Amino acid sequence: MRVLVWNGPWDLTIGSREDPEPGPGDVLITVAATGICGSDVHGFTGENGRRKPGQVMGHETVGHVAAVGAGVEGLRPGDVVTVNPLIACGRCAACAAGAEQSCQDRRVIGVNAEIVSAFAETLLAPASNVMVLPETMPLEYGALVEPLSVGYHAARRGGCSAADAVLVVGGGPIGQACVLAARRSGATHVVVSEPNPHRRALAGSLGAVAVDPGSDGAVTDALGGRATLVLDAVGSTASIEAAAASSGFGARIVLVGMNAPRIDLPAYAVSTEERTLIGSFCYSAQDFRETAEWVGRAPGVLEHLVDGRVDMAGAAEAFTALAAGTSGKSKVLVFPHGLPAEVDGR
Incomplete structure (x- = not known):
């Protein structure tokens, strides 16, 4: 089968691996x-240090069941599925607690280099991590379940409710997921702080008020005061400072963005x-299961999220543009078997 191979920083090529066969489970x-x-982009540039040369990346995926191993029930060839990429042991205290x-x-x-992952024509996964999706749902939506689950978990960690004035710092894919999660949690007053005009417009289409943080007072004006809950989808010194400056006494600040491994904390403000x-x-x-169920209902707001599509031949260029900041795209999907006819015009 064909795969995308990360050979080192800024080097992604099409390669091949043996076709996998499903074992028991x-x-x-x-x-x-x-x-x-x-995280794929940060892996591509080598900046996060969590990828190894020769690795096949990819974890936000959707596809069809091709075959199942012995002992697998409830899944059959042809089913539309997504995959929870987090494989837990199922035996420890954290797993027993649902964490x-x-x-x-x-x-x-x-992430794990020994796993041939989803930038490939086929993927092998444990049956317990595979979620069936409705055939009536737009197929692309299945690739959104994973990032949307990240935002949903962040909103749940913050105890998001209808009573909150929510600020989302950063309007990228995780920020967008946080907006939708806040709305799913009942929040009606959601503001996104994002300097990129394309991402501001996208956040606005999701039901948030999107503002440019470079405009004095824009965030507090849009909030009508200060936030009670901040979802920091950037994860930098600047973003955590903005979260503190735009939130009120007793506010909860959820750090979900991972822009930098270390940040300076405004300790007095905390x-x-x-x-x-x-x-x-x-x-x-x-969280993943509930998000998959929500996505399976095909809420119309999801149609705004995917704004780029490439086949394997175009993947390296897409990665390079995203990493260099020359692409205006927010969420790009890679189609390993070629672009759908309605996309490439065939």
Whole structure:
């Protein structure tokens, strides 16, 4: 089968691997499309240090069941599916508590170098991580389940409710996921702070008020005061400072963005105003399952999220443009078997 191989920083080529065969408890999936995640881009440039040469990345995926291994029930060839890429041990205290993202023995499809992941024509995954989606749903939506689960988990970590004035810092794919998660959680007053005009427009189409943080007072004016909940989808010193400056006494600030491994914290703003800083990483199996069910209902707002599509031959160029900041795209999908006819005009 054909795969995309990361050879080192800024070097992505088409390669080949042996066709996988499902063992007991496994599901073989014919990949339809896989989204390029921000972590994939950081892996592509080599800046996060979490990828190894020769690795096949990719974890935001949708496809069809090709075959199942012995003992697999409830899945059959042809089913439309997505995959929860977080493979937990299922035995530890974290797993027993429904916090699979904290499992110390977890493996992540797309991150672990030994797993041939979703930028490939086929993907092998544990049956317990495979979620069936409705055939009536637009197929591309399945590749959105994973990033949307990240935003949903962040909103749940922050205790988001209809009573909150929510600020989302950053309007990229995770920021967009946070907007939709806040709306799913009942929040009606959601503001996004984003300097990129394309992403501001996209955030506005999702039901948020989108503002340019470079405009003095724009955030607090849009909020009509200060936020009670901030979802920081950037994760930098500047973004955490903005979160503190735009939130009120006792506000909760959820750090879900991972722009930098270390940031400077405005400690006085946290302590003297009794703000709560909350970490958020990935999602639990329940978060992923609930998000897959929501996406399966095909809410119309999802049609705005995918704004780029390439085949394998165009993947390297798409990665390069996203990493260099020359692309205006927000979510690009890679179609390993070629672009759908309605996209490429055939």
